[in-house]
Amino acid sequence: MDGSIFVGGGGEDYATKQGLLLKYANRHGLIAGATGTGKTVTLQILAESFAAQGVPVFLSDVKGDLSGLAKAGSAGFKLHEAFTSRAQKIGFEEYAYGAFPVTFWDLYGEQGHPIRTTVTEMGPLLLSRLLELTAAQEGVLNIAFRVSDEQGLPLLDLKDLQALLVWVGENAKELSLRYGNVSTSSVGAIQRALLVLENQGGYKLFGEPALELADIIRTDIDGRGRISILAADKLMGAPRLYATFLLWLLSELFEELPEVGDPDKPKLVFFFDEAHLLFDDAPKALVDKVEQVARLIRSKGVGVYFITQNPADVPEDILGQLGNRVQHALRAFTAKDRKELRQAAETYRDNPRFSTEDAIREVGVGEAVTSFLEAKGAPGIVERTLIRPPSSQLGPIDAGERKALIDASPIAGKYETLQDRESAYEVLTKRAADAAKEAEEAERREAEAGETLTLREFNTGRRYTGTEDDRPASRRRSRKSSDEGFGEAVLNVVVKELKGTTGKRIVRGIFGSLFKGR
Ligand SMILES: Nc1ncnc2c1ncn2[C@@H]1O[C@H](COP(=O)(O)OP(=O)(O)OP(=O)(O)O)[C@@H](O)[C@H]1O
Numbered sequence: 001m002d003g004s005i006f007v008g009g010g011g012e013d014y015a016t017k018q019g020l021l022l023k024y025a026n027r028h029g030l031i032a033g034a035t036g037t038g039k040t041v042t043l044q045i046l047a048e049s050f051a052a053q054g055v056p057v058f059l060s061d062v063k064g065d066l067s068g069l070a071k072a073g074s075a076g077f078k079l080h081e082a083f084t085s086r087a088q089k090i091g092f093e094e095y096a097y098g099a100f101p102v103t104f105w106d107l108y109g110e111q112g113h114p115i116r117t118t119v120t121e122m123g124p125l126l127l128s129r130l131l132e133l134t135a136a137q138e139g140v141l142n143i144a145f146r147v148s149d150e151q152g153l154p155l156l157d158l159k160d161l162q163a164l165l166v167w168v169g170e171n172a173k174e175l176s177l178r179y180g181n182v183s184t185s186s187v188g189a190i191q192r193a194l195l196v197l198e199n200q201g202g203y204k205l206f207g208e209p210a211l212e213l214a215d216i217i218r219t220d221i222d223g224r225g226r227i228s229i230l231a232a233d234k235l236m237g238a239p240r241l242y243a244t245f246l247l248w249l250l251s252e253l254f255e256e257l258p259e260v261g262d263p264d265k266p267k268l269v270f271f272f273d274e275a276h277l278l279f280d281d282a283p284k285a286l287v288d289k290v291e292q293v294a295r296l297i298r299s300k301g302v303g304v305y306f307i308t309q310n311p312a313d314v315p316e317d318i319l320g321q322l323g324n325r326v327q328h329a330l331r332a333f334t335a336k337d338r339k340e341l342r343q344a345a346e347t348y349r350d351n352p353r354f355s356t357e358d359a360i361r362e363v364g365v366g367e368a369v370t371s372f373l374e375a376k377g378a379p380g381i382v383e384r385t386l387i388r389p390p391s392s393q394l395g396p397i398d399a400g401e402r403k404a405l406i407d408a409s410p411i412a413g414k415y416e417t418l419q420d421r422e423s424a425y426e427v428l429t430k431r432a433a434d435a436a437k438e439a440e441e442a443e444r445r446e447a448e449a450g451e452t453l454t455l456r457e458f459n460t461g462r463r464y465t466g467t468e469d470d471r472p473a474s475r476r477r478s479r480k481s482s483d484e485g486f487g488e489a490v491l492n493v494v495v496k497e498l499k500g501t502t503g504k505r506i507v508r509g510i511f512g513s514l515f516k517g518r
């Protein structure tokens, strides 16, 4: 089928070829269906076909069963007979086993190349979402980012952000005068949320070398697109991290890729598995932005395919943009199920041969109600389609095979070693030391013995615990007088620092992530 990828066979006898037009593949898509109905295999065959047509693919492997893409299926496999007879039935004459070029990625660096970004690049909006901050806390985080932007303090990893927050907490009064209310209790709450993220392994996501998009938009010398597979089984234990990371990646693609108008085929196809996690109690503002990015990323040549059990999980505005659809069976046990099923059916162009609603209820495993964009980008009439069998192995490869592929990948070694160049943590630590020295001198001038531990605490410990003064009462009493000198010194430093800002406006993108190079 020219200019399209073969998805399966439709029509009365399943022998009419159903294809997804490559030139409309950037108009996004949906793969939905109850558990065990064939979503993962559909994702697998779509990834195979895009790769074969020279389109790079990014997908997350939620259950660990998509690594099989890297290995050819075999006649010895228990479903060999089923696969070949299915291929025959749908008129898929050229069906053959084959392996595909795969790059494995893993946030935790265990099952693939580490994939990282920096805190600065992620930006305050997504980070607030990741940390589940309140509006007030988000406001404070925004101020922290402004301070970092204006003072050129790179936030590479969580350690940098923590150091900056300590600084913000200690200078809350001065910062409030300049930027608006910075409450120390908000600072403390953000710091506690950061600890939770750290405990979930979130620190692994942040640092350098950060991902270069070119490494997920690669074609091999044989012209096939590489399939990037993000190991997401462990990541699923931190669903907010999973969803925010993928959203960051989408926004990054959106910000960084050039406009291409309407390409013959997509530059990249991005599969967003367990997409409901993106929308679960997401604030309206975020959903609006996802909607906006989905609309605009098309012209960058990126097709986004949401995979979810129930299409009702996807907000309407976004669902309306998903032009290419593979709807596997939905169950209708409850009244709510039936209502959702009816609503799902209503979004299709009916086929006079059958009722869409009935078909969605009745289709068998590996069968689906499909609709792809046709001429002029109009949705096609729904079809009951038997989905083609995969060419690559169904199910995972083993750990040894995976390791061999990771070691032999074209980017082997590029991301494996974490680098820690000078950033906010180092700069602020040094500043704090200087400030402490200045403060000590001020104290000496007052010839008064006391202790000024606040900044020194910062220097030695990364944890800021809010406003509590946990020093023994005997020491607390002596604080006031010495604090005046100390506070003055700090104020001087802060004023100096604020004066030293470049005044440069940092341009942030739609999700508040950083614009580079434009
Ligand atoms: N296109 C297909 N060709 C041949 N067999 C298929 C096809 N689709 C599904 N199957 C069979 O059905 C099984 C279940 O499919 P799959 O794993 O894709 O379901 P799923 O919807 O992803 O389920 P879950 O929600 O549990 O992840 C497969 O292991 C395979 O045996």
Ligand SMILES: [Mg+2]
Binding pocket: 039, 040, 041, 063
């Ligand atoms: Mg699945």
